[in-house]
Amino acid sequence: MMRGQGAIMDGLFLMMIASSCGVTLIYVAGLYGSNTNIQTISLYNYEYGGNAMVALQYASLPAPSTQTFWTRLEEVLDPSSTVGFTDFMDVEAATLWADATRYAPTEKVYLCVKKDVTVPVEECYTTWLGTLDPKSTVYVTSAKLRATDNQGWIVSFKVYY
Secondary structure (H helix, E strand, O other), X not given: OHHHHHHHHHHHHHHHHHHHHHHHHHHHXXXXXXXXXXXXXXXXXXXXXXXXXXXXXXXXXXXXXOXXXXXXXXXXXXXXXXXXXXXXXXXXXXXHHHHHHOOOOOOOXXXXXXXXXXXXXXXXXXXXXXXXXXXXXXEEXXXXXXXXXXXXXXXXXXXXX
């Protein structure tokens, strides 16, 4: 008689182990999907930022200008320039900015410039009119730019998510 009860208990323990392994497997599989999604979004935003910076570097300004965006930006950042960064982006580089942000994953895309070390504050340009959530995730792609005054500038392309 005792043999039957032992077999039933062994079977119950086996079922508990099997069901706990199944629940753990389903839980881990659910985490894998969400982590993969987060990584895909992160990778896409970094790739988008890098590609947009490269596109801006090699893009030519609209006619009648014969300069590239990058060389004209160097002139605009020169202290003796009469054109400000925002004015340059609004007028001369408006179509380039529209093209660069057309396929952005979000509307919250910024192009920022900042003196290398001397000025801790950066000047940013965007066509997005909302306010940023302080808890937003930001993806930044940066490049150094040597302006005509031989001062180093950091140009950053930021995507807020």
